[in-house]
Amino acid sequence: MDDIALPRMLSVAFVRSPHAHAAIRSVAAEAALALDGVAAVFTAAEVGRVARPLVARLESDGFIPTPWPPLADGVARFCGEAVAAVVAESAYVAADARQLVAVDYEPRPAVASLDGGLAGERILFRRDYRRGDVDGAFATAAIVLRETFEHGRCAPSPIEPRGVVADWDGDTLSVWASTQTPSIMRAALARALDLPEARVRVQVPDVGGGFGLKMHVFPEDVAVAAIARLTGRPVKWVEERRENLAAASQARAQRMEVEVAAAADGTLLALRARAISDGGAYHVYPLTGALEPLGSVAILPGPYRTPVYAYEAVTVATNKPPLGAYRGVGMTMGAFVMERLLDTLAARLGIDPAEIRRRNLIPRDAYPFVSASGMTYDSGDFHGALEQVLAAAGYEALRCQQQAARAEGRLVGVGLACYTEYTGMGAEVFRRRGMADVSGIEGATVTMDPDGTVGCLTSFPSQGQGHATTIAQLLADRLGVPLDRIRVEPVDTRAAPRGSGTFGSRGAVAMLGTAAAAADQVRTKLQALAAHLLEASPADVVLDAGRAHVRGVPDRAIGLAEIARLAWAPPLGGLPSGLPPGLEATVYFDPPGPTFSGAVHLALVEVDRETGRVEVRRYALVEDCGPVINPTIVDGQIHGAVAQGLGEALLEGVVYDSDGQLLTGTLMDYALPKADGVPPFEIGHLETPSPVTPAGVKGMGEGGTIGAPAAIANAVADAVRALGVTITRLPISAEYLANRIFQKGADRRTEVT
Numbered sequence: 082m083d084d085i086a087l088p089r090m091l092s093v094a095f096v097r098s099p100h101a102h103a104a105i106r107s108v109a110a111e112a113a114l115a116l117d118g119v120a121a122v123f124t125a126a127e128v129g130r131v132a133r134p135l136v137a138r139l140e141s142d143g144f145i146p147t148p149w150p151p152l153a154d155g156v157a158r159f160c161g162e163a164v165a166a167v168v169a170e171s172a173y174v175a176a177d178a179r180q181l182v183a184v185d186y187e188p189r190p191a192v193a194s195l196d197g198g199l200a201g202e203r204i205l206f207r208r209d210y211r212r213g214d215v216d217g218a219f220a221t222a223a224i225v226l227r228e229t230f231e232h233g234r235c236a237p238s239p240i241e242p243r244g245v246v247a248d249w250d251g252d253t254l255s256v257w258a259s260t261q262t263p264s265i266m267r268a269a270l271a272r273a274l275d276l277p278e279a280r281v282r283v284q285v286p287d288v289g290g291g292f293g294l295k296m297h298v299f300p301e302d303v304a305v306a307a308i309a310r311l312t313g314r315p316v317k318w319v320e321e322r323r324e325n326l327a328a329a330s331q332a333r334a335q336r337m338e339v340e341v342a343a344a345a346d347g348t349l350l351a352l353r354a355r356a357i358s359d360g361g362a363y364h365v366y367p368l369t370g371a372l373e374p375l376g377s378v379a380i381l382p383g384p385y386r387t388p389v390y391a392y393e394a395v396t397v398a399t400n401k402p403p404l405g406a407y408r409g410v411g412m413t414m415g416a417f418v419m420e421r422l423l424d425t426l427a428a429r430l431g432i433d434p435a436e437i438r439r440r441n442l443i444p445r446d447a448y449p450f451v452s453a454s455g456m457t458y459d460s461g462d463f464h465g466a467l468e469q470v471l472a473a474a475g476y477e478a479l480r481c482q483q484q485a486a487r488a489e490g491r492l493v494g495v496g497l498a499c500y501t502e503y504t505g506m507g508a509e510v511f512r513r514r515g516m517a518d519v520s521g522i523e524g525a526t527v528t529m530d531p532d533g534t535v536g537c538l539t540s541f542p543s544q545g546q547g548h549a550t551t552i553a554q555l556l557a558d559r560l561g562v563p564l565d566r567i568r569v570e571p572v573d574t575r576a577a578p579r580g581s582g583t584f585g586s587r588g589a590v591a592m593l594g595t596a597a598a599a600a601d602q603v604r605t606k607l608q609a610l611a612a613h614l615l616e617a618s619p620a621d622v623v624l625d626a627g628r629a630h631v632r633g634v635p636d637r638a639i640g641l642a643e644i645a646r647l648a649w650a651p652p653l654g655g656l657p658s659g660l661p662p663g664l665e666a667t668v669y670f671d672p673p674g675p676t677f678s679g680a681v682h683l684a685l686v687e688v689d690r691e692t693g694r695v696e697v698r699r700y701a702l703v704e705d706c707g708p709v710i711n712p713t714i715v716d717g718q719i720h721g722a723v724a725q726g727l728g729e730a731l732l733e734g735v736v737y738d739s740d741g742q743l744l745t746g747t748l749m750d751y752a753l754p755k756a757d758g759v760p761p762f763e764i765g766h767l768e769t770p771s772p773v774t775p776a777g778v779k780g781m782g783e784g785g786t787i788g789a790p791a792a793i794a795n796a797v798a799d800a801v802r803a804l805g806v807t808i809t810r811l812p813i814s815a816e817y818l819a820n821r822i823f824q825k826g827a828d829r830r831t832e833v834t
């Protein structure tokens with residue numbers, strides 16, 4: 082984003098609240114305005130004249146909306162919330178001037194913890210669910226386990242932070258944004274600035290990662306658009322890393338109290354869960370803070386047969402940044418809890434963790450299967466995936482090595498995790514969830530120009546998932562055009578069809594339903610025209626290497642460019658068979674999913690008993706996303722997502738003190754995984770095509786972050802079980818683990834003396 086430079090462009094820097102909760106008595110801008118190069122300082126009052134707050138909606142009982150103004154209006158509700166905006170000739174002047182803005186705050190008590198939010202009954206969302214006779218199942222079960230699990234706050238941390246450029250030319254608001262959801266952003270900005278959608282244009286340049294963070298529209302986006310309108314000049318804001326860690330949406334931040342009932346042989350009978358998320362000060366647009374706990378409880382039963390289930394999902398308000406999407410939203414916690422429970426159950430029964438899973442996984446022939454939370458799993462083969470990963474990793478041998486290592490006093494553990502993941506969702510899912518501002522559809526336009534080159538516009542931009550590559554591959558296959566003659570354009574809402582965007586691992590399903598389907602329409606027309614020119618039947622026309630030829634007669638051929646020229650400039654008498662001119666198709670698609678993909682992960686770890694440092698020695702997995710479109714991209718997605726999951730499992734935690742002050746404001750304090758801590762990956766594939774999606778394809782971009790924390794947590798738990806240490810929280814930081822190991826040792830020594 083920072084590369085975008087427009088004539089007369091100004092830069093914006095936000096003045097941010099140093100308090101987690103404070104009344105804003107006044108903002109004095111004189112000193113800042115006196116600095117050379119400063120054009121203006123805006124507060125809530127000025128910006129409020131042209132822009133309304135963002136209001137995330139969930140059409141559901143138990144949801145309390147929280148309008149989020151572009152600049153804090155009278156009250157700052159978290160440390161880092163934007164209070165005023167300085168506009169200057171350069172980003173450096175704006176940053177200097179920011180220091181000179183004097184805000185008079187009246188600090189108020191802050192709610193800095195989930196328990197504080199609960200105690201104050203600050204409920205942003207609540208939902209209950211019950212399926213079957215849960216109480217009866219618990220009353221008669223041979224085994225009942227109870228546990229409370231915690232997941233700390235995460236910062237999604239894309240390499241490129243947020244950024245937006247806005248320009249108002251008196252008629253149209255042009256916006257360049259680092260976003261996953263251009264259509265949603267256009268609609269939100271149009272509503273906030275009271276403009277028709279047609280007068281808002283959102284363009285998405287290359288995006289340096291999003292990981293769910295950039296599916297949101299933030300108050301800063303609205304403020305920058307409003308400032309462009311108020312100043313009549315283009316304005317740019319590129320987020321600094323400290324702002325990203327302090328003021329962008331964060332993720333996870335959940336506690337789950339859970340009970341599981343099982344038969345004497347370990348067969349799962351019932352689940353009860355209460356998921357509570359620390360939602361921060363506002364619902365983020367358009368996701369809301371409800372989706373984290375809801376996603377967790379929805380996916381908790383996992384790929385296992387659990388007959389009956391009851392849950393409560395709650396989000397409480399605290400004086401922190403809002404809770405938003407992050408790769409695997411909700412599902413990471415659900416998988417972590419379920420997989421920890423299964424290992425605890427296996428230990429209780431004295432059976433192997435693989436065996437407890439064999440006893441409970443849904444068999445392949447039981448699909449489609451309605452889960453205990455009421456979702457229809459379309460296909461899967463978890464028994465197959467489990468056996469495949471056990472064989473690939475040499476599970477029996479690993480257990481022997483573990484015994485040998487233990488005999489030497491080393492803490493080595495093996496962890497398994499099976500998860501299923503909802504992907505490729507369409508309108509029905511979003512309507513059922515009550516997500517009023519996510520349409521759920523996608524669109525693509527495919528055009529063959531008169532020179533035979535192919536262009537594609539879609540509604541769902543890429544943030545590193547390689548969409549341009551996979552879409553080009555699909556188009557090349559369908560149109561018989563070499564890859565270098567295909568251009569997948571960056572998203573520009575003025576030209577591209579309307580849609581929702583890239584999130585929820587919907588891209589693969591969407592590209593087959595839109596771009597590939599549009600290409601099929603173009604192909605049909607190419608074949609019809611070629612059939613006429615080659616005097617053959619359309620069914621006998623083969624498109625290949627930029628030409629159309631008659632099947633079995635490669636010499637009876639015509640160049641696709643020649644056909645395309647004809648289509649765009651019909652000859653005397655028009656196109657054959659009365660075909661309309663042009664060689665272009667736009668297809669809108671409502672994904673019929675969700676389709677459920679999944680994987681089985683296996684981690685081998687060693688724990689340093691003095692420092693608590695965990696080293697992941699081996700990492701093997703077998704994944705199932707149906708037929709793979711591009712194997713290199715799928716493996717790359719797994720590498721990135723598992724690395725992120727490893728960070729989430731062992732390193733990453735946003736920390737606030739009891740006043741709501743952020744203690745992890747730099748990447749020195751908020752520890753991301755580094756290449757030297759990530760093991761090589763051993764990846765296997767298994768395909769159970771979806772019966773509901775085009776070509777049976779399922780999404781997979783989030784999978785690694787769902788499976789890895791669970792597998793690594795189980796491996797660490799396995800390594801330290803003999804010391805009496807249990808693992809019930811993420812991240813399992815070295816400090817935390819070392820303290821737990823030390824404490825257990827101290828407890829034992831006390832018992833002995």
Ligand code: MCN
Nearest residue numbers: 290291292293545551585586587588589710711780781782
């Ligand atoms: N793919 C494939 N065959 C399949 C399934 C997928 O070849 N059977 C390919 C797709 O064509 C696509 C990629 O794998 O190029 C991911 O597809 P999919 O699982 O449908 O996910 P999306 O394209 O919708 O991407 C979103 C997903 C999410 S939700 C997050 S968050 C995420 C992620 O992907 N953020 C990312 N991966 C990321 N990768 C990068 N580099 N940066 C991010 O911000």
